[in-house]
Amino acid sequence: MAKRRKTDKEWLSEWKEFGDNIDNATPIDIHESAIARLKRIGFLESNNEEWFKYYFPNFYTSEPAPFHLKSTKRVMSKPELYLVRSWARELSKSGRTMMEVLKLILTGQKKNVLLVSNSYDNAERLLMPYKVILERNNRVLNDYGTQKKIGSWEDGEFTTRKGVAFRALGAGQSPRGTRNNEIRPDVILIDDIDTDEDCLNSEIIEKRVNWIEKALIPTRSISNPLLLIACGNIIAEYCCITEMGAKADHWEVINIRDENGHSTWPQKNSEEAIDRVLESISYESGQTEYFNTPMNKGKVFKNIVDKATLKLKQADFVVIYADPATSNSESKKSSNKAVGIITSKGLDFQIFKVWLDTMTNAKFVDYLFEAFFICRDAGVDPILIYIENNTLQNPFYEQVFLPMIYEKSLQVNVALPVRPDERKKPDKWTRIEGTLEPLVRLERMTFNEKESKNPHMQRLKKQFKNANAKAKLLDGPDMVEGAVVIINDKKAEQAMGAITMVERQPSRHRI
Numbered sequence: 001m002a003k004r005r006k007t008d009k010e011w012l013s014e015w016k017e018f019g020d021n022i023d024n025a026t027p028i029d030i031h032e033s034a035i036a037r038l039k040r041i042g043f044l045e046s047n048n049e050e051w052f053k054y055y056f057p058n059f060y061t062s063e064p065a066p067f068h069l070k071s072t073k074r075v076m077s078k079p080e081l082y083l084v085r086s087w088a089r090e091l092s093k094s095g096r097t098m099m100e101v102l103k104l105i106l107t108g109q110k111k112n113v114l115l116v117s118n119s120y121d122n123a124e125r126l127l128m129p130y131k132v133i134l135e136r137n138n139r140v141l142n143d144y145g146t147q148k149k150i151g152s153w154e155d156g157e158f159t160t161r162k163g164v165a166f167r168a169l170g171a172g173q174s175p176r177g178t179r180n181n182e183i184r185p186d187v188i189l190i191d192d193i194d195t196d197e198d199c200l201n202s203e204i205i206e207k208r209v210n211w212i213e214k215a216l217i218p219t220r221s222i223s224n225p226l227l228l229i230a231c232g233n234i235i236a237e238y239c240c241i242t243e244m245g246a247k248a249d250h251w252e253v254i255n256i257r258d259e260n261g262h263s264t265w266p267q268k269n270s271e272e273a274i275d276r277v278l279e280s281i282s283y284e285s286g287q288t289e290y291f292n293t294p295m296n297k298g299k300v301f302k303n304i305v306d307k308a309t310l311k312l313k314q315a316d317f318v319v320i321y322a323d324p325a326t327s328n329s330e331s332k333k334s335s336n337k338a339v340g341i342i343t344s345k346g347l348d349f350q351i352f353k354v355w356l357d358t359m360t361n362a363k364f365v366d367y368l369f370e371a372f373f374i375c376r377d378a379g380v381d382p383i384l385i386y387i388e389n390n391t392l393q394n395p396f397y398e399q400v401f402l403p404m405i406y407e408k409s410l411q412v413n414v415a416l417p418v419r420p421d422e423r424k425k426p427d428k429w430t431r432i433e434g435t436l437e438p439l440v441r442l443e444r445m446t447f448n449e450k451e452s453k454n455p456h457m458q459r460l461k462k463q464f465k466n467a468n469a470k471a472k473l474l475d476g477p478d479m480v481e482g483a484v485v486i487i488n489d490k491k492a493e494q495a496m497g498a499i500t501m502v503e504r505q506p507s508r509h510r511i
Contacts, residue, residue: 025058026138041143045107048072052099055139059095062268067254068096074250075100079109079186079225084248086234086241088256088290091265093231094191098129101187101227105164106144110227113166113187116216118195120170124156126191127168131158171208175219184221190230190244199236209243234292237470256290261358283462293472300433301440301464301477306449309350312378315343317490318352320371320385321421321483323475324364324401336475338460339367341374342483344491349445349484356456356463356476365404372416382417386486388479389420421482429469432477435484440464445480 032040044051049069053060064072067087075081087093104110115130117123133140134147141147145161152159156168165183169175171193175185190212198204220226232241234253245251254264256274263269278286284295312318323338337359341352353374355367368385375383389397397420409415425431439445451457460476467477 022058022133023136023138026055026140028138028142037143045103048076048100048103051103052096055102055137056099056133059092059099062265065091065265065267067252067264068092071252072096072100075227075229076104079227081250082226082228082248084230084232084241084245084251085254086232086245086252086292087254088233088264088292090256090269090290091254094126097189097191097229097231101189101229102130102133102140104187104227105160106140108162110187111164111183112185113164113189114169114175114185114216114219115166115189115191116169116171117190117192118171118198120156120168120173122192123168123170127166128155130166131155134160169216172211175216184224185219186221186224186226188216188220188226188228190228190232190240192232193230194232194235194239194241196235199239202238205236205239205243208240212240212244233289234294235288236294237468239294253292255292283459284466287473295462295466299468300437301467303441303443304461304464305440305443305446306452307350307443307446309352309448309450310343310345312341312343312352312375312380315345315380317344317487318342318375318380318384319483319486319490320368320375320383321479321486322364322368322385322387323479323482324361324387324397325475336459336473337364338475338479339364339371340460340476340479340483341371342480342487344487347444349439349487351445351447351451351457351460351480353448353451354454354456354460354476354479356459356479361400361404365401365408368405368418369408369412369414369416372414384486384490385416385418386421386482387418388482389422390425421486423482423485428474428478429467429471432467432474432481433469435481436477439484445484 044054049064049072071083071085075083085093085097101110101113105113113130115123115127117126131153147160147162149159149161157166159165193208193212194205198208217226217228230241230244230248232239234241234245236242245253256264256269258264263271263274274290278290281289287293287295319342321340321342325337336356338354338356340354340356343350343352353371355371359367368387372383372385387397387401402418405416405418436445447457447461460480463471463473463476467474
């Protein structure tokens with residue numbers, strides 16, 4: 001369902017409330033002496049965070065994270081800078097950018113600001129906080145004077161009394177002639193430039209990127225430094241943000257959780273709060289909005305089919321295959337670990353059961369034993385268990401997983417017959433597509449229908465459906481590919497053994 005657009009009356013009401021909140025949040029000391037005021041302003045201007053905290057108390061509600069401090073230092077110390085901020089939702093990329101830019105213009109370092117978005121209406125609304133703050137922030141007005149200039153104060157374009165110009169611009173609109181007297185734009189802010197709908201059409205993205213590079217950026221002066229900040233998440237493999245990020249001086253990709261699975265802004269976003277949000281939305285939405293991992297619905301694995309399963313004992317081959325990861329975290333940011341029971345009967349393969357998620361090493365080992373017990377109780381003999389062990393994983397496999405498996409074996413009194421899969425593997429996507437695509441397309445690779453409601457199996461299906469050459473999440477399909485190759489190798493060995501036995505039989509023909 002299309003999202004209803006707000007009426008002008010609704011927007012006016014919201015901005016009035018926004019202005020009232022700014023007014024109420026920024027009281028001043030009317031008894032402060034001129035000397036004390038100048039001393040205070042000098043102290044604030046020498047410290048970015050103190051400046052932000054004082055002038056924007058209703059925005060600066062949590063202490064900054066290290067990535068905030070590092071990025072702000074970069075912005076405030078380099079007049080010439082091309083920066084792309086792919087910070088996840090709830091990390092304040094637009095809010096912090098606004099505070100930085102307002103400090104630069106109020107302290108006289110920048111003079112002409114363009115704010116660009118996917119449409120003019122959106123750009124105008126993104127510019128409105130700047131306008132309202134300059135109108136009604138009591139602390140700004142007290143320390144830097146009245147900003148509103150009568151006759152040059154429209155919603156989409158305004159100029160302060162000190163001659164700082166702001167203009168909203170929609171993608172594709174002509175930016176030519178955007179001057180503030182002799183000053184060309186020295187700040188270009190690009191925010192929310194990509195939309196889900198536009199990213200479905202590569203021609204739109206290509207046209208928009210060309211506009212940015214051929215029309216927007218050349219409005220700058222060559223001799224005057226330009227600050228260009230683009231704020232946006234990676235919502236598609238090919239979008240304006242990915243193209244700008246590739247050319248930027250710095251492309252900051254910050255997710256809601258770091259590589260160790262911890263909140264990147266714990267002062268604001270607790271682990272429990274992050275979990276709550278991720279649990280309330282789809283897997284695809286969580287990856288796109290909070291982890292800069294676009295889920296573009298791949299075009300390769302379309303024929304995902306559930307099918308009734310044979311009993312494990314009736315299969316020709318049963319392989320337990322495990323794809324580990326070195327991370328020992330259950331965070332949704334960490335790499336997935338995968339354990340699967342893959343069966344084969346004749347020409348057909350089936351994913352009988354899978355465990356696929358971010359998990360600790362201990363849980364990974366527990367799942368290995370659970371898979372073993374399922375196969376043992378079903379009468380499978382022999383039970384084949386393989387763990388991927390490439391050159392990257394080898395020290396981890398020997399130093400971490402094998403000791404943990406041995407310890408678990410002692411606890412349950414079972415010697416797990418695990419073997420390393422040391423196959424030298426080519427490119428991951430090439431392997432997955434080449435091995436599995438024909439099987440899935442021809443319904444030779446199916447999914448156990450009894451497991452259709454299992455979150456692990458659902459997660460695997462989503463990774464298949466979104467699989468493409470640039471996909472970041474391929475741990476599940478990679479595990480399945482490993483098992484299929486093992487089974488195919490076993491079939492080949494069995495066939496060669498049969499041929500050898502025939503060749504060794506003595507001839508019964510009489511001469």
